[in-house]
Amino acid sequence: MTFMPYRALLQVAVISLLFIILPSYATQQVKVYAYHLKPPYLIDVEEEKGLYFDVTELLNRFQPMIRFKLEYMPRKRLNRDIEQNTLDGLIMGVSPVWFRDREQTKLAWSNAFMNDRDEFVSHVKTPFEFAGPSSLYSKTIGGIRGYYYFQVAPVVTLEKATLVETGTELQLLEMVVKQRLDVAVISRATVNYLVAQKKHWQNDIHFSQRPHEFYSRAIVATKSMQAVIDTINNLMRDPLFDKALNKLLADYHITDKDLEIVR
Template sequence: MNEAAMSASNPGLGRRRLLIAGGLSLLARSGHANSEVVLYAYHLKPPYLEDLEHRQGLYFELAELLGLRTPGIRFRTEYLPRRRLEADLEGGRLHGLVIGVNPVWFKDAQRSRYLWSAAFMHDTDVVVSLHKQPVLYNGPDSLAGLNIALPRGYYYYGVDELVQAGKARRTDCEGEESALMMMVLGRVQATIITRRTLYAFLARRPGLRGQFHVALQPHDEYERFILVPQEFAEVLKPLNDALHVLARDPGWQARLQERTLYR
């Protein structure tokens, strides 16, 4: 159902959208008050969301920096589990933006369902195995015959198809850190993890450094964006203006820099 049809079938939704857009525009122009825009995030892992209670992590930092560079708008990051976030987004109940995502993950490769900010981060997913039993990865078929630990509910192209064909086994776990520990315990032979998360985990657990092998060929590389629902269209330009400034900010870029532990 398109936006016009949704508004016609739900007048309250249409009025709410007009109020949100109009309110943000008015406040941004006046400069006398701040409207608050929530950035919802579901990546509950370092370095993105490290400590919810103390609001530590890259996504909390980015919200603060964006607020300093967008007159009239204050940004606040909040955690929301993926399934709840997606259900609220589909149902028109998500009163905010979605941070750290890619159009492909939300079936919007053509960017026609939602608005999308400029990319603010490049990320890589890598195949990790034990140093004493390295997996020389050069594509999903390299994982044939292995037991692979992967976070529950996440899709990994090529790998899930390998599992469905009976050529590999998938063991679901709670998160990427759990997958690494399952390898240490000898329960699985490989996992796929975001490189930044791997480095953040090893920074916390230095005793595990040297135990893992990171394949040279990544499983995936992608950009992270901020998904902007149509009713928040007024936010897109000031958001992009702020992101372009941050792209040239040495402090923020240094914070994003991946520190390679396997030199």
């Protein structure tokens, strides 16, 4: 009978133990979905450019246990997955109101990572100030095809205003600059990004003092992923992470000065 030397036996035992232990310490892979297919949130999905890709990378950089991977997915499919309880990842850049979870009891929510607001944007030569539904009467209003604007829709339904729909926010803003619309609804972060690319538009834009809507953007998941959301919330309380996040937002022309919540 041949006996294995003690040292070799010990090596086999250690290797076997590692195979048992290491999987429990393996990095967890977590998908993150985003559906805002517009700048600065998702600039180029194929090239993985945009704010949401960079926020995802920031989450990866500040902790080693979870590897987040961002993907684009249409809102309708995400809604279906939530309804059927088959959502297998997080959703970035959303508000509890949009998912009928104002009290944040149905889903697991992170702390907000930025403020945002949908603006009424007009030309400085014909500045528009929103003062309730009647201020929209007789206006030609621009919006994105398929979007629902709760301040605008009732007025359009009453045929008191005309809604012109386009495919992109860039088209909307260009129509405002060329005075082909009385007013358009565009998120402030998107306007800031587009105007930074086309600086000659800067002096043509007027924002209503009262916006269409103000909100914060957070990350959401089903309750089964509460531990992952807790990890994200812990990161957001880290001063170093907060500093890096604020710098990232500023790089995309998103600042508290422009995006503070005004009630």
